[in-house]
Amino acid sequence: MNLEGRRFTLILIVSIIGIIYMLRLLSLQVTTDKWQNKASALAEKEVIIYPSRGLIYDRKGRVLVTNQTVYDLMVLPRQVDPFDTSAFCQLVNLSIEELRTLLKKAVTYPNVRYKPSPIIKQITPPEYAAISEQLYKYPGFFGQPRTLRVYPQQIGALMLGDVGEVTKETIEDNPYYRRGDYIGLGGIEKAYEVELRGKRGVKYVFRDNLGIERNVAGGKLDSSAVEGTQLIATIDAELQRYGEKLMQNKRGCIVAIEPSTGEILALVSAPTYDPNLLVGRARGHNFNVLSRDVQKPLFNRATQAQYRPGSIFKLAQSLTALQVGAITPQTRIQCNRAIIGCHGSHSYDDLEMAIVHSCNPYFRGVMQRVVEGDRDKTNRFRDARLGLDIWQNYMKGFGFGTNLGTDIPNVKTGLVPGVAFYDKWYGEYQWAFSTIYSLSIGEGEMQVTPLQMCNLACIIANRGWYVSPHTVRQIGLGGRPRDEYLIRHQLPIDTSYFTNVVNAMEKVVGPGGTGGRAKLKNITVCGKTGTVQNEPREDHAVFICFAPKENPKIALSVYVENAGFGGTWSAPIASLMIEKFLNDSIADPAKEKRILDANFLHQ
Amino acid sequence: MKNNKLKNTGVERVDWITVIVYLFFVVFGWMNIYSAAYDHAHPNIFDFSQEYGKQFIWIIVSFLIAILTLYVEGDFFNKFSIYIYGFFTLLLVLVLIVGKEVNGAKAWFGVGDFGIQPSEFSKIGVGLLLAKYIASSGAKFKTWKTRLVAAAIIGFPAGLILLQPDVGSVLTFVAFILVMYREGLSGNVLILGLGAIVFGVLSIVSGAGSINFPFVGEQSGVWLLILIVLLLGIIWWLYVRNFIVPRNRKPLYWIIATFVLASSLFSFSVSYIVDNVLEQHHKERIYVMLSLPVEREGADYNSEMAKITVGSGGFLGRGYLEGPMTQNNYVPEQWTDFIFSAVAEEWGFWGGTLIIGLFVFLIIRLINMAERQRSQFSRVYGYCVACIFFMHLLINVGMVIGLAPIIGIPLPFFSYGGSSLMGFTLLLFIMLRLDAERLSIFR
Incomplete structure (x- = not known):
């Protein structure tokens, strides 16, 4: 037998084993990334460093929103050793069944054994102090600090907005966010989310078999967190607080704007609630309670409620008519109560007095002259279309039917009905001025928001222009507002026409005027009352104004739902707000007390 | 010089x-x-x-x-x-x-x-x-005689190492069988070795489960393997009887009988040894390698970690x-x-x-x-x-x-x-x- 040949058998065996082993290496290392992913999941970790969210101050530097550290109790199932469950349950205040469910959840998809999952969220520092002392007995459990919002002034809930965990949809739309991140959900928190959230930092660490972490590559790949930008809000905390106090036991809202800058000084929606209710572990429960409340405290009446404009609308009508040349300040119109109802004793007013008396037939006539401009003499339907188009453009110029370019999220635009609207409503060439005349006195299909009405007050106060109302005056301490809030929106209405309207508004608050209750010593208030019909319930009381007459510092719109006549309830509230803002004291405590005692919640 | x-x-x-x-x-x-x-x-x-x-x-x-x-x-x-x-x-x-x-x-x-x-x-x-x-x-x-002497030379130290006990080191002594093969030991030893590995793995895998047999109830899966071997033997025997000239049949019958008996006995012993003789951790290691389910959590830790590390x-x-x-x-x-x-x-x-x-x-x-x-x-x-x-x-x-x-x-x-x-x-x-x-x- 040739035994030398056997060497090749042996060489063959060795070679085959070598090749099998190389192929196995290929299958483990190259053809799949399964093992690589497992290795990364085990040994490599991205630690997110959460920046603290930017603080928000009021215009005088008072802190409106700040942060508080809370702790999430996390579990890393891979590291959990058998432990005394009953002692643990007692420590963290859970039942054994709850704990069992939570631990099971921590290892069920999408959670995995080697990634931490939260057991209890948002434990307050004093509670956590008690837990953390004992935590060393339970390997695999640890606390992870998070920051929550705190509202030390307890005011301006809807204006400031709130913060909550991102939803799955948000994560899909915006790759910046990850599960468990917080995001601003309303108000300034939402509008300035990008500025407030700052920039997350990332630290890459190795995690060894004992769960001990250390830096990778000397931290070269790491990025540090950038703190959220601080904001100076436009509101005056004291004015806001006072407004909320005045509106207690009422439904409605107050909007106060500084006319020269468009800065919102107060944005009260009543009834309101303490913003701290929507923070922390009680958030879910409180949110449910608030959202079920029949008074709808989560509904921002100042920006989302759409009312018919009422008599106040006559101001915008006057200015439009003057500009298009339909009337002059001296134009007199018979108070013909056969066509449309009126009130008070007057019969043949000029413009100023018609505003003071809020003469309905007068303004019906005004609008008729605007809309029926004889632009098409052959067809009154086409004539009305041409006229209404012009009218609608002016109304849009006042900001009606638009969002005013404000930074407040989710504002309603209201409605300025135009040709398209009525064509749809009545049919093409099926309507004329006689069909739509109730628009002239602010009833009918028109809808406005209190924010738009306050903006109207600003336009008149400025004699023809406005700055989009906004809630943040400085991004970063000493910074500027957004660029768009440095721009004046000029209306195509001659400044001189405003004189008559302003004079009329002064008389409204003067002796015998409908807004007499808004009168203040030493401060000339110009205002206009309105009463929004609200059949079958009590009317809404409305008042807009600005003060002082020359060089105005504050413009307001005040809505009190189901309170009746505007001059009775809304005018005094507006005047108290002006006094508070300009004088920081109230000269007539009886006036204040009357308002504070009033209750219209159940009207 | x-x-x-x-x-x-x-x-x-x-x-x-x-x-x-x-x-x-x-x-x-x-x-x-x-x-x-x-x-x-x-x-x-x-x-x-x-x-x-x-x-x-x-x-x-x-x-x-x-x-x-x-x-x-x-x-x-x-x-x-x-x-x-x-x-x-x-x-x-x-x-x-x-x-x-x-x-x-x-x-x-x-x-x-x-x-x-x-x-x-x-x-x-x-x-x-x-x-x-x-x-x-x-x-x-x-x-x-020569086989016994060689076995003694190899086996004496191997036995001493087994007493330590260090099974791994003993396994490397298999190297000397390959050497003896080169020097004249029958090549059947390699075939036998390969056969033993194949049947060993089959026995362990089948023995890890149990099967509900008719009449006798729940039994170790290794019996199924033995049944299959028996069946193979019968088919082979029928083949030999019908297609092989009579004068060549006798040695083939012997081979069939030896195969059936030896492999059945071997399978049974391997299964028995794994279940009753080997220590728990040895059994676990074999099970882990063969990707068989292991009861104790963490028994596959080393193997799993090694694979993850390589991958x-x-x-x-x-x-x-x-x-x-x-x-x-x-x-x-x-x-x-x-x-x-x-x-x-x-x-x-x-x-x-x-x-x-x-x-x-x-x-x-x-x-x-x-x-x-x-x-x-x-x-x-x-x-x-x-x-x-x-x-x-x-x-x-x-x-x-x-x-x-x-x-x-x-x-x-x-x-x-x-x-x-x-x-x-x-x-x-x-x-x-x-x-x-x-x-x-x-x-």
């Missing part, structure tokens, strides 16, 4: 390519030990309190051993083989008496911080004595000192038996392939070196060296990449440890010395 000169200059004829591979393995292995055992508090590779520092000492000592070995006349190993064998076997006896117990095995002589593991050296003695016996008797293992490397590797699994100690005692996982993670597929390829190259080179020897003693010894390296490669790397059960034996020249490094150095350099002076030996 001429003869003397040749012998004295034998060192010059040493196979430098093998020496270069050896040096590469030792230095590269040391680098990987440094990476696997890296301790941030002791970054110095020469820190003698750490494994890598100690390994440096072992490397220096091994180099001295290598050089000294090259200057010993080859005849010495031939003449003194029985004493070398006796000395190392005596150490195996002594270690059972005065040895230090580490991880449940009495395999170490403790000298302070350092330990010597005589089982790593006993293979040298066995190799030398086996070579001497075959060379002097011309044994072709055709007779039972983590990818094609190019994570980079030296940058393997996340290696640097974070996920593989227990990675610098010893699992060192190949560190190589595979940090140097990737190309690194792992290079090392396997170099081992295959070294083993084939040793086989060819053995074949070019004029003396049968040198040839047999050369095969012993090649086959021992092969068995270590087969079991150690197979274990790391999940193709063999977890058996704790070192990867030659790579794994941390003085005994194994010195033992393998001595083993290899005796062969290099014998090869260097092959031309001066007359048959």
Whole structure:
């Protein structure tokens, strides 16, 4: 037998084993990334460093929103050793069944054994102090600090907005966010989310078999967190607080704007609630309670409620008519109560007095002259279309039917009905001025928001222009507002026409005027009352104004739902707000007390 | 005179390519030990309190051993083989008496911080004595006598090691069966071995489950295997009866009967041994390798971690000192038996392939070196060296990449440890010395 040949058998065996082993290496290392992913999941970790969210101050530097550290109790199932469950349950205040469910959840998809999952969220520092002392007995459990919002002034809930965990949809739309991140959900928190959230930092660490972490590559790949930008809000905390106090036991809202800058000084929606209710572990429960409340405290009446404009609308009508040349300040119109109802004793007013008396037939006539401009003499339907188009453009110029370019999220635009609207409503060439005349006195299909009405007050106060109302005056301490809030929106209405309207508004608050209750010593208030019909319930009381007459510092719109006549309830509230803002004291405590005692919640 | 000169200059004829591979393995292995055992508090590779520092000492000592070995006349190993064998076997006896117990095995002589593991050296003695016996008797293992003598030479130290107990080291003694095959042992031994592996695996896999048989109820799955073997036997028997000429049938009947009986008995015994004789952790290791379900959580930890570590490397590797699994100690005692996982993670597929390829190259080179020897003693010894390296490669790397059960034996020249490094150095350099002076030996 040739035994030398056997060497090749042996060489063959060795070679085959070598090749099998190389192929196995290929299958483990190259053809799949399964093992690589497992290795990364085990040994490599991205630690997110959460920046603290930017603080928000009021215009005088008072802190409106700040942060508080809370702790999430996390579990890393891979590291959990058998432990005394009953002692643990007692420590963290859970039942054994709850704990069992939570631990099971921590290892069920999408959670995995080697990634931490939260057991209890948002434990307050004093509670956590008690837990953390004992935590060393339970390997695999640890606390992870998070920051929550705190509202030390307890005011301006809807204006400031709130913060909550991102939803799955948000994560899909915006790759910046990850599960468990917080995001601003309303108000300034939402509008300035990008500025407030700052920039997350990332630290890459190795995690060894004992769960001990250390830096990778000397931290070269790491990025540090950038703190959220601080904001100076436009509101005056004291004015806001006072407004909320005045509106207690009422439904409605107050909007106060500084006319020269468009800065919102107060944005009260009543009834309101303490913003701290929507923070922390009680958030879910409180949110449910608030959202079920029949008074709808989560509904921002100042920006989302759409009312018919009422008599106040006559101001915008006057200015439009003057500009298009339909009337002059001296134009007199018979108070013909056969066509449309009126009130008070007057019969043949000029413009100023018609505003003071809020003469309905007068303004019906005004609008008729605007809309029926004889632009098409052959067809009154086409004539009305041409006229209404012009009218609608002016109304849009006042900001009606638009969002005013404000930074407040989710504002309603209201409605300025135009040709398209009525064509749809009545049919093409099926309507004329006689069909739509109730628009002239602010009833009918028109809808406005209190924010738009306050903006109207600003336009008149400025004699023809406005700055989009906004809630943040400085991004970063000493910074500027957004660029768009440095721009004046000029209306195509001659400044001189405003004189008559302003004079009329002064008389409204003067002796015998409908807004007499808004009168203040030493401060000339110009205002206009309105009463929004609200059949079958009590009317809404409305008042807009600005003060002082020359060089105005504050413009307001005040809505009190189901309170009746505007001059009775809304005018005094507006005047108290002006006094508070300009004088920081109230000269007539009886006036204040009357308002504070009033209750219209159940009207 | 001429003869003397040749012998004295034998060192010059040493196979430098093998020496270069050896040096590469030792230095590269040391680098990987440094990476696997890296301790941030002791970054110095020469820190003698750490494994890598100690390994440096072992490397220096091994180099001295290598050089000294090259200057010993080859005849010495031939003449003194029985004493070398006796000395190392005596150490195996002594270690059972005065040895230090580490991880449940009495395999170490403790000298302070350092330990010597005589089982790593006993293979040298066995190799030398086996070579001497075959060379002097011309044994072709055709007779039972020669087989028994060889079995005794191999079995005595193997038995002593089994008493420690260190099953892994004993398994490497299978290398000598491959050597005997080269020297004349029937090739059936390889077929038998392969058959045993196939039937062994089948028995364990089938025995791990149970099947509900008709009439007898729930029984171990191994009975199904035996039934299938029986069925195969019947089919074979029918085939022989119908298609084979009568005068050839008789020996085939015998073969069929032997096959059926032997494989059934073997399957049953393997299943029985796994279930009733083996210790729980051995059974678990076998189950883990075969991907069978293991009850105790964590039983597959080492195997799983080794596979993840290897897979983590990818094609190019994570980079030296940058393997996340290696640097974070996920593989227990990675610098010893699992060192190949560190190589595979940090140097990737190309690194792992290079090392396997170099081992295959070294083993084939040793086989060819053995074949070019004029003396049968040198040839047999050369095969012993090649086959021992092969068995270590087969079991150690197979274990790391999940193709063999977890058996704790070192990867030659790579794994941390003085005994194994010195033992393998001595083993290899005796062969290099014998090869260097092959031309001066007359048959």
